[in-house]
Amino acid sequence: MFSHWLAVLLVRSESALERARQHATEDDEVDGPRRSAWYSDRPPPFFAAVVSDTRRTMTARQQHDVECSDVDVLRQTPRLMWETDGLLGLVAYRAQSRWTSLGIPVLPRLARRVCSMAGNIRIDDQAIIEPGAIFPHGQVTITGATHIGPGSSIRQWTRIGPGPTGDAPQLGAVVRVGTTSEISGSVRVGAHAIIGANACVSEDVPAKATVVGDPARVIGMRTPAPLGTPRRAARPRQQRQPDRSAPPVPT
Amino acid sequence: MKVDLHAEQPRRAPQPNLRTAVGGDLRLAGRALADDGATARNLLGRGLRLAVTNRALQGLIAYRLQVHFAERGRPQVSRAFHWLAIWRGQICIGRAVVLEPGVSIPEGRVVLDGRIHVASEVVIGPETTLGLREGSFAAPRIGRGTTIGRRVSILGGVTIGGGARILENSVVLNNVAAYTTVAGRPTTPVISPAAPVISPATPAISPAAPFRSAQQTT
Numbered sequence: 221m222f223s224h225w226l227a228v229l230l231v232r233s234e235s236a237l238e239r240a241r242q243h244a245t246e247d248d249e250v251d252g253p254r255r256s257a258w259y260s261d262r263p264p265p266f267f268a269a270v271v272s273d274t275r276r277t278m279t280a281r282q283q284h285d286v287e288c289s290d291v292d293v294l295r296q297t298p299r300l301m302w303e304t305d306g307l308l309g310l311v312a313y314r315a316q317s318r319w320t321s322l323g324i325p326v327l328p329r330l331a332r333r334v335c336s337m338a339g340n341i342r343i344d345d346q347a348i349i350e351p352g353a354i355f356p357h358g359q360v361t362i363t364g365a366t367h368i369g370p371g372s373s374i375r376q377w378t379r380i381g382p383g384p385t386g387d388a389p390q391l392g393a394v395v396r397v398g399t400t401s402e403i404s405g406s407v408r409v410g411a412h413a414i415i416g417a418n419a420c421v422s423e424d425v426p427a428k429a430t431v432v433g434d435p436a437r438v439i440g441m442r443t444p445a446p447l448g449t450p451r452r453a454a455r456p457r458q459q460r461q462p463d464r465s466a467p468p469v470p471t
Numbered sequence: 472m473k474v475d476l477h478a479e480q481p482r483r484a485p486q487p488n489l490r491t492a493v494g495g496d497l498r499l500a501g502r503a504l505a506d507d508g509a510t511a512r513n514l515l516g517r518g519l520r521l522a523v524t525n526r527a528l529q530g531l532i533a534y535r536l537q538v539h540f541a542e543r544g545r546p547q548v549s550r551a552f553h554w555l556a557i558w559r560g561q562i563c564i565g566r567a568v569v570l571e572p573g574v575s576i577p578e579g580r581v582v583l584d585g586r587i588h589v590a591s592e593v594v595i596g597p598e599t600t601l602g603l604r605e606g607s608f609a610a611p612r613i614g615r616g617t618t619i620g621r622r623v624s625i626l627g628g629v630t631i632g633g634g635a636r637i638l639e640n641s642v643v644l645n646n647v648a649a650y651t652t653v654a655g656r657p658t659t660p661v662i663s664p665a666a667p668v669i670s671p672a673t674p675a676i677s678p679a680a681p682f683r684s685a686q687q688t689t
Contacts (some may be wrong), residue, residue: 305557359580376599398624400600
């Protein structure tokens with residue numbers, strides 16, 4: 221039973237990660253923002269998303285080993301939920317969206333309460349966040365049918381949601397949203413874009429652009445490394461500390 | 472961005488001890504309620520009464536306990552108080568931050584991370600971020616009696632002089648001189664120290680107004 225569940229989980233997360241990678245490399249070749257075929261209308265599968273999110277958190281903490289299996293990553297998830305500010309809320313949101321799509325009545329509301337208590341993350345049911353997101357300090361409000369691409373990093377005090385017309389923003393892959401920024405209305409943000417602190421985005425942002433200010437203006441374009449490239453060689457895992465209660469060995 | 476985590480870091484200032492820190496915070500909160508020259512003991516009582524209902528103050532006290540247990544080598548207890556601070560006051564402060572005794576966070580909702588040093592009698596408004604810029608560990612230093620408005624981001628190794636005012640919705644990326652009022656993204660001086668609104672002779676800015684508004688909303 222357990223192995224069956226594990227096999228299903230691994231296959232699912234493999235395919236989700238594969239799709240995320242494909243998506244990112246496809247978008248690398250595109251200049252302008254666009255709606256990719258990868259965007260789905262359904263929330264991503266729960267465990268695949270949680271594994272991706274945990275990997276993203278570990279990468280941010282420079283603890284990520286690329287060869288680490290999904291099961292190892294899942295074993296790290298509870299620890300990281302306790303030690304980091306954003307992951308607990310994010311996992312609660314994943315549960316919320318999963319239970320909502322299954323049609324379970326009360327549990328999504330409870331998950332939403334947990335989500336908003338742990339790091340004040342408020343995400344509507346209609347919003348879709350692809351796997352591999354990170355909220356470094358929580359404190360994020362995402363409303364309406366907002367779509368956030370894989371590998372995005374959304375910092376604190378941001379508001380992302382529909383404007384007065386009711387159309388929600390679409391964020392591409394690996395977008396980095398800075399603190400206190402606001403994205404509203406039917407805006408498309410291209411892949412690998414960076415949105416600076418306190419920016420108010422109400423028009424489309426091209427891929428790989430850096431925007432700041434109110435209204436946001438482009439101040440630079442960048443050439444990022446493709447997704448999955450390790451920033452630095454993975455450090456060897458720390459050895460377990462010797463037991464302090466054991467008597468010291470005489471030399 | 473390559474960041475060498477093993478590079479030599481400057482030592483941060485020592486953390487204030489729990490008693491002094493909580494006492495200072497409660498007294499400042501009590502003085503903000505009514506600046507009528509009450510004795511320190513009365514102010515402490517007033518602060519304690521305020522802490523019964525004020526979630527931001529509860530969050531701040533939880534943060535002080537977080538620091539206390541982190542200093543005594545109890546990381547998990549410290550982490551529990553960190554979550555308590557997030558839950559009660561939406562106050563999310565990293566372990567390298569030093570807040571001197573007597574800091575006012577009237578409405579909570581702040582994120583502070585990195586080797587930040589905040590002097591006493593600083594008022595930090597809601598939805599504020601004090602943190603690092605990418606690629607550097609240099610963190611802001613906030614001088615005594617500074618007022619930081621709502622939705623302000625102070626990023627990178629910025630020094631803010633005492634008695635400065637940072638108006639709302641600004642991004643501070645450069646140093647701010649003492650007793651200057653700044654605004655904008657990035658900030659420019661609005662009122663320079665040549666014609667100070669807050670005269671250097673006045674001891675400190677009274678944080679009365681934000682406290683009263685916090686009370687009305689909650």
